[in-house]
Amino acid sequence: MENKNLILFNKLKINLLYAGAAFFFVGIFWLLIAGTGLIGLIILGLGLGLLAYILAGNFRETLEYIKAMDWKAIGSKYYYLLVILAIFIMVNVISNKRFLRWDITESRRYTLSPHTRNLLKQLEQGKKQIKVLFFRTEVPLIESVDDLLKEYKARCPIIEFEYIDPDKAPQRAKEYNIRSINVPYGNYKLYGTIIILSAGLKESIDVVKVDYRQAGGNYQPYLKLLDNLEKDISSAFLRITKSKKKIYFIYGHGEVDLDDMDKSGWSETKKVIADENYIVDKIYLASLGNIPEDCSLLVVGAPQKNYTDMEYEFLNKYLESGGHILVMLEPFTKNNINLFLNKWGLTTSERFVIDPASSYWFQPVIPLIKAYNFHPITEKLQASTYFPTAAGIEIMSKRPEGVDIQPLAKTTPESWLETDTSGKQVKYNPGLDKKGPIDIMVVVSKKIAENKEMRMVIIGDSDFASNSNVKYYGNMDLLLNTLNWLAGKEELIGIRSKPVESREIQLTQVKLKFVLYSCVIILPLLIIVAGVIIWLKRR
């Protein structure tokens, strides 16, 4: 009786030992996959407890039991197949959760910067659904973008990636308004746009840009990737996690009308701005008394009438506290905007720009701007922009202290500011008209505090972004770049572009022939000769 009880007790202990081991491994497995969590800890604790309980009292016994086990017999049973497979799966699952990755390329091409990795970690923890669509033509140029995105995926598996060839799925490309690049790549029309979607927000990045290189005396356009793609992609990820910013358009003085669906209205433009993740609203300064807290950017859209002193006071106060304003002007307007502009070192007039040397479809009243001064706004602007009837902006010699004034776009030296606003005699009158180049876009900025900058952009025209013009040439890009810069759209700074060294192989015809003969003929033949010799020897 006693003996039987002992056997029973031993069996119980042995089963507890197995259970302890099983709990122990499942617990470790759980913790490795899910990270630290209560359930995993409980399972692990249970396993350790059981093992400790059994081993503490019966250490020698257990050891002997394990020693006496018939491993061969266990091995020959079929269930070891399952055990092996389970181990295989377990090892691989763990290795996928806890892994190391070394990039041993010279320029660390596949290493994401610490900033990006940090951001991705936050995204992973945020558990927000993020989807990335990459519309692209499969060509070698784009390959490295695929590689880069794979690094994002490797660091943040919750992001869903989809690769789409717009030629094969035109419907989807249309859905996201994907356009091909106007410079051909070999025989292809090339697509390369990344769309990032999350919680109703959308960010898009065009990965390819047009550059020019000298070929036989003139400049040929060619396509290249953005210089710092990682920065652009990471910034887009950063922005998509933030809430929308608000842009206020000032009303009440005959400014541009966001609801006007006419050619000169801004209803289309409003949609374009909203698509860039902004909330667009109107504001009546006189009735409000102050500028709303949530205002990221204020737009003074070519007022026809005078502002009151009080209203200018609002604007100045807003600017001095680190505000952001876009001012658009129109010629032929008699208003007191100079009261405001003069304070910031600028002045304008009723006169309008005439540019016979660079104009839109040979209409000198519509200057066409082909080159810009370097600035974050114009940095990525590839296309020309046109400004139907533009006012000139003059930078005064007396500038306010601490304020940085930078012209961004100017007309050609052949242009002038026409004084005869009746339009009867459009020709250059020395002494009366101001000779070009004329500034039609100027940036004013002033550092207020460590992370605060007053920013103002003045454009001598508002029609460039009206319904009828906003979608042509580079006008939309200019408008959006300007708004983005003014509203201080987040950019992940500190990500440096990676130098790409040219490693082109310089091959002459002779060298090429040598490669062909030595690789394709001589080397394989030598092997056959060696084989024959050995074969003969053995005979």
Place this chain on the structure above:
Amino acid sequence: MEMVHNIYSIVRKEIRQFFVSFVAYVLLFFFLLIGGYYFYIYIIEIRDAARVMPYFLNFMGFISFLLTPFVTMRTFSEEKKLGTIELLITSPIRESEIVLGKFFGTLLFYLIYVAFTLYYLIILIAYGKPEFGPVIAGYLGFILLESAYISVGILISATTKNQIVSGIVTLITLLFFWIVGWISSYFSGAASSILGYLSFMKHYEDFTKGVIDTRHIIFYLSVIVINLFFTIRLLENRKVII
């Protein structure tokens, strides 16, 4: 120590056997003929010294899956057909040593093939400025990939005494692990990621780019270990194979 010695003696025997057969030279001839031709094409088309070797190594991963069955098909099948397997098993050498010996022997033999491709690297150094990171990582990845191929071939070879059957089954199996990555793109969600994970080639790509990732190393090592383990088990249960 004795174990190392035993494995080494099997490795030597294997290598010798490979090189006295004319087939080895014919295989090497084709390997270098096709490899050389593609290297030449890559030089002309890519013209970027840093990117030729990654492309070539990728191609080598492909050509090797076609060649490996020819190399591994004879490892055990031949011994079984000739009856020499009985001698091997009854000798004091342990089953695990036989399997490891054959595995490393075949791998070494294959690496001698691959050593010839270093000639292409010399050409690149002479005519351009290749990047060495991807080359080193690429060859490391290739050794792992090829080891996985060989482990599959050896396991299948241990199941049959017919070399042709062994070769064809190995080819089909490797083909499966090759196209499974491509099949995975027709699925979505978990099915897609599991199928994609089984693809031998997908784990190889990162290496050729110059990225060493422990996930890929673990994958190949676990494939190799599991195959060699089963081979050893097969040999131990002699009844199954003879």
